[in-house]
Amino acid sequence: MKRRTMIKTVAAATLAGVLMASGAYAQEVIKLGASAPKSGPLAGGAEVSHWPAIKLWLHDVNARGGIDVGGKKIPVEVIEYDDRTSGEEAIKNIQRLATVDKVDFLVAPYATGLNLATAPLIAKYGYPQLAATAVTDGADDFAKRWPNSFWLLGTSASFAESVADVLVKLRDKGAIGNKVAVVNVADAFGIELMNAGKPAMEAAGFEIVYETSYPLGQQDFAPIISAAQAAEPDAFVAFSYPGDTFGLSAQAKIANLDVGAFYVGVATAFPAYLGANGAAAEGVLGAGAVNPDAPGMAEWRARHKEVTGVDADYWASAMTYSSLQILEQAINKVGSLDKAAVTEAIKGGTFDTVLGDMTLDGNVNRKFWTVGQWQGGKFYGVASTGIGGEAEPVAKNGWE
Amino acid sequence: MTWLNEKERRIAGFAAIAFGVVALLPLVDQGYYLSISVNIVMYVVLCTAWTLFSGPTHYISLATAAFFGIGTYTVALGIDTVPFPLLLVIAALASGLLACVVGIATLRLSGIYFVIFTLGLAELVRQVVTWLQTNFSSSLGLYVFTDFGEKHIYWMLLGLAAIVYITGWLINRSRLGFAMQIIGNDETVAKHVGIDTARAKVILFIISGAFIGIVGAILAPRFSYVQPPSAFNPMISFQVVIMALLGGTKRIWGPLLGVIPFTILFDQVTAYFPNHTSFVIGIAFMAIVYLLPQGVLGRLEDLGRLRKRFRMVSAEEGNNP
Incomplete structure (x- = not known):
């Protein structure tokens, strides 16, 4: 009997404690x-x-x-x-x-x-x-x-149009010519960017020499990079997702894709991109950015x-x-x-x-x-919709 | 000829009352409990529809995501032009048609070949839809904006659940159901006694696929934004198989016993181990496979047998004071 009373008391005390605590909780957090x-x-x-x-x-x-x-x-x-x-x-x-x-x-x-x-x-x-x-x-x-x-x-429209603007800047500097290879991942982001980006590039006077899309989750990018290489583009643009961003970059390095501008989409701005590509990341353009300075x-x-x-x-x-x-x-x-x-x-x-x-x-x-570029180990914004403080885009200079 | 015997009438009465009570839930709670109930009813319908085919035939189908996605896409494409009830019918027809084509082509396969094929099917349909959208429309995502709230979706799913149960019960007492039982026990014997096994399996696959398609259609307004990876999510296929097997596929109400505990377990894991979901769920799977190889239904039947034996034993003891 005694033991049961004790249990009851403890239980009641605990319950009261919980109730009080939760009452106070709402005001203090x-x-x-x-x-x-x-x-x-x-x-x-x-x-x-x-x-x-x-x-x-x-x-x-x-x-x-x-x-x-x-x-x-x-x-x-x-x-x-x-x-x-x-x-x-x-x-x-x-x-x-x-x-x-x-x-x-x-x-x-x-x-x-x-x-x-x-x-x-x-x-x-x-x-x-x-x-x-x-x-x-x-x-x-x-x-x-x-x-x-x-x-x-x-x-997405601004992201894609900015790519065209950055390419124009690089063309004005003589870093690239008129020929662009464009690929996209067949998923929401990739398709929206392709639909806005391709007309913007064409309007800026670029010639699309190679164009394709690939399904989300594709692992092997050798065929895409070699087909693009065969078309001899001056710039390579991929509206890609994280997995393909890494895959395309690795393959471009292996094939030593010779372009003056190399753009890949989401995840280029991840620190892991620099980690995976090291020196080859230098000069790579990608989606999104900040001004690290x-x-x-x-x-x-x-x-x-x-x-x-x-x-x-x-x-x-x-x-x-x-x-x-x-x-x-x-x-x-x-x-x-x-x-x-x-x-x-x-x-x-x-x-x-x-x-x-x-x-x-x-x-x-x-x-x-909208667009950033790896320059000296940091990812600098090179295009925005009017923030100011954009860095100048530079030519992609090899993969070493 | 009487339609229902005494026992069946009693079960039908209980079922009707149970459905009625469950349907009142949105009047009590419109928040979290309603949402988790929508998830439960959704999986109840999916698993039961899956069991209609896979229960008697023992064919493990991973095509659920394909049918589900077709239903979702039917609504996403037609929501602005076609009335919603009609879309549900179209979704059922489209999924049924796919099941028919696939069934004719593959139901001669058995065992692991069929499993692999159905897994590939969902991926194939997803890639076809992606390709169509990439080439013939401007954006991959489709918006489904309706005035449906959680409670409307809940009621629609409940209604569908009732239809699925009635259909399953009707099949069981039809010639088709009898044929399926024989096929499930021994397909060679079924062929020898003159059952057109391929036809029977295809019909059942169509019925099962059509119901899954309707679930996808009902769920589309809940997501607002439909795109191939979410509509054809392979996780749906796997979860349906796991939940149905956990419940047990020998009886039409077997999956119910799997879906309810599993959904609640999954939910608790998400709530209390947000950083280790995959890990805890993996352990739960292993526990289920080792401890409940016949599903909850099998365990219940064991218990039933045990109780009978216990009663017999105690009755004997009672005779010898």
Whole structure:
């Protein structure tokens, strides 16, 4: 009997403790929900551009004592879920975050498809959705459809047209002639870029001497590089995904593809690209960029390495971090955790981010980096939609 | 002739009540529990449709993703011009047609050859769709914007589940079902007694494929954005096989016993081990294979037998005080 009473007492005390703790909890911590791939096809990219940036921001903000909400600093806690790169999992995770964990805010999911799959739900719950890893031409339409969604990384059309602009610059310098070989991965990003890029290059007076597409997941790029080589192009442009970006580059080096400009798509900006290609990376052009010499950027990159143990990429890492800075500053401005008010604040404001001042005109970031180039071990932005501070593109000079 | 005997009428009544209760869920919760229920019902329909064919024939089909993707693409392509109910019918016809062509070509294969072929089929269809879109349209992604919320999708899937169960039950008591039982036990014997085995298998494959296609069609509005890698995701094929086998494929309601625990387990793993999902799931698979080789259904039947024996033993003991 005695023992049973004791158990009851302990149980009641524990329960009371839990209840009290959870009551206090809600006021003392800002809960931020994050659902993104930790497994599945997109996990590789998310482990470079998405998760470490969140970790660094969380470290930074809590080192400051938390987010300043109406004069009181509240620490932040992140609840992470793996969406296994699947839409149905992502939807379920957002539901869980919103209704079970009752998070205060969300980190937008990773990549275009998952952001779109979850957008209707996120809109339903009224969270601001700062999509930092989606490149899409539909940004304006989506912003209209879901007024709580923000699209930061740019449009595929601008990415492709900038490639043509950079090629024109190189042609003006005499680095390349008029003949271009263009290939693309037969997947969303590759096709959209090809559809915008090919007409832009033709309009700039380039002659397309070789053109093909290959399926996602292709492993052997020898036939593509040798066919391109046989067409004797002056420039090689591939609208590619991470796997093929590495494959095409390795093959071009083996075949010693003799071009004055070599462009590959997503993942060129990853530190792993330099790691895999070493000196051969010098002069390679790629999708997306940052300005590594911009004020604060070098220091930010160093801190990224120190806190997360991995290097930031030269593209979306900083954008993911910036999206969280925007969220934090909007909360500062509003002085409460009211989702609708914070969303409104994001719409109107100018934010001080690691990528410089950012405004979201019509919920879309209009100033972003489009093309970068490996120069002396760093990936410099050589084209943007009006950021300023672009480096001059240089000719690709061999593969050694 | 009476349609249903006493026992069947009771089961039908229970099933109707169960469906009715389950259908009320969106009135109670519109959030996380509804979402996980959509996932559960989706896999219940997929696994049950899969079992319609693979249960009696013992042919392991990995073509689920192909049928599912065709359904999804039917809706993605037609959502702006064709009414949604009609799209579901088209999705069923398109998937059924694919199943027919594939069935005629391959159901003479057996064992591992059939498995490999169906795995390749999903990839083949995906590449064909990609090629068509690359060459004949401007963008690979398609948007599916509708006014359907989670609850509408949930109700549609529940309705489909009911139809699948009724179809399965009707097949079981038809000549076709009887033929399938014989084929499953021994195909050579079935041929000798005059059953057109190829025809029977193709018909069942078509029915199974058509249902899977409809699931893909119903799910399309949930994803908003449809592209080949997500629509023809091979993980769907594997998960369906694993869940169905976990449940047991001897009875039509067997997969239900696999889908519910598996989806909840998967979900808990995602929640509590976000960084080690693949690892924990791998261990769970091994545990399932070693501990439940006949599925949950097999284990339940074992338990049933045990209980009977136990009752008999205790009855004997009762006689000798």
